[in-house]
Amino acid sequence: MREWVMRAAWIAGLAVVPSAAARADAPFSKVTAFVSLEVRAPEIVGTLWIDRDAVEAKFPIDKDGDTQYTEGELFAVRGPLTNYVNQNFHLMWGGRTHPVTLKAAAFEERAASRNNCVKLTFSAPQYPAGEPLVIFSTLLSDLSRQGRTLVAISADGRREVCVLGPDVYYDSRRSAGPAAASQPAGAANATQKTRFGCFGMCLGVDSPRDMKKCPRCGGPVAALSGGPMPGKGYLGSHGGTLMPFMPGQFRLEGVLATPEEFRVYLVTEELDAMPVGSMSGTVQIWTDKMEQTTTHKEGLKASTNGAYLWASVPKGMILPLRARCMLDAGDGRGQRMVEFFLPDVVRVSE
Numbered sequence: 001m002r003e004w005v006m007r008a009a010w011i012a013g014l015a016v017v018p019s020a021a022a023r024a025d026a027p028f029s030k031v032t033a034f035v036s037l038e039v040r041a042p043e044i045v046g047t048l049w050i051d052r053d054a055v056e057a058k059f060p061i062d063k064d065g066d067t068q069y070t071e072g073e074l075f076a077v078r079g080p081l082t083n084y085v086n087q088n089f090h091l092m093w094g095g096r097t098h099p100v101t102l103k104a105a106a107f108e109e110r111a112a113s114r115n116n117c118v119k120l121t122f123s124a125p126q127y128p129a130g131e132p133l134v135i136f137s138t139l140l141s142d143l144s145r146q147g148r149t150l151v152a153i154s155a156d157g158r159r160e161v162c163v164l165g166p167d168v169y170y171d172s173r174r175s176a177g178p179a180a181a182s183q184p185a186g187a188a189n190a191t192q193k194t195r196f197g198c199f200g201m202c203l204g205v206d207s208p209r210d211m212k213k214c215p216r217c218g219g220p221v222a223a224l225s226g227g228p229m230p231g232k233g234y235l236g237s238h239g240g241t242l243m244p245f246m247p248g249q250f251r252l253e254g255v256l257a258t259p260e261e262f263r264v265y266l267v268t269e270e271l272d273a274m275p276v277g278s279m280s281g282t283v284q285i286w287t288d289k290m291e292q293t294t295t296h297k298e299g300l301k302a303s304t305n306g307a308y309l310w311a312s313v314p315k316g317m318i319l320p321l322r323a324r325c326m327l328d329a330g331d332g333r334g335q336r337m338v339e340f341f342l343p344d345v346v347r348v349s350e
């Protein structure tokens with residue numbers, strides 16, 4: 001419950017109306033700038049996605065109020081947005097900051113989080129091969145204390161992800177990539193724990209173990225450095241909402257796998273999936289803010305592979321939903337109540 005209140009506060013802090021397509025990671029997506037960088041001398045080319053609601057909070061230009069950007073509206077935001085990027089996103093080498101040059105601007109959905117973004121394609125010229133690179137970003141931290149920049153960097157065939165914020169910068173000289181690992185262990189490397197995240201920048205994916213593939217999108221995994229991944233501890237590996245269950249041991253992830261199927265997964269504190277075993281219980285589901293009109297209660301059933309508990313959701317219930325589970329873990333300690341906020345359907349692969 002507290003988690004949701006915090007998320008709602010972040011949106012309120014942005015002073016914008018959330019888009020209709022909310023999902024569990026939406027509040028994190030809105031205050032995270034996503035940057036893909038390809039470092040290939042003599043230039044660095046990049047792509048930057050900023051959520052449409054965040055852009056609108058900075059530069060209110062959506063004159064027709066349809067939450068989409070027309071060509072004209074997009075054109076109007078190009079100049080101010082490029083200035084905003086150059087004031088807050090610093091690519092540094094050779095002792096100075098190198099401003100980026102805008103190549104193109106588009107209005108696009110960022111696939112990994114399905115948020116509507118202004119997508120900027122840019123380049124920074126005259127980058128000498130092998131020069132140490134430092135990246136500092138305060139993008140979106142003027143809108144929210146939670147504002148962070150996620151950077152996925154590919155350089156010399158090496159891939160890594162870094163979470164930047166007002167107090168965390170990237171320095172290729174202490175890079176967490178495999179090339180750094182092959183160097184003699186310096187003091188900085190020795191004290192830093194290796195972490196892993198999704199190279200496609202899935203939020204919430206931040207693990208001390210080398211996963212074979214991203215648990216959310218199935219894409220490649222890369223070394224992760226910088227601050228905590230936005231959404232860590234709030235988003236489960238399926239992209240659903242995490243709630244505490246047995247503190248210090250297990251959490252639960254609630255997911256709307258389809259509009260008519262609610263699922264509960266049992267996971268460890270490290271997000272490892274656990275079989276539901278003898279766990280049983282009931283769930284009561286209602287449309288958020290309309291508790292009196294559509295309440296549906298039924299027993300949770302174990303899936304055939306024992307990976308999750310599920311219950312059907314009546315057709316036509318209006319999102320977002322709330323689900324209140326009464327669960328018995330089979331440990332002789334009776335029922336525990338866990339409530340989930342379910343903003344949208346999450347794509348679940350299995």
Ligand SMILES: [Zn+2]
Nearest residue numbers: 198202214217
């Ligand atoms: Zn991913």
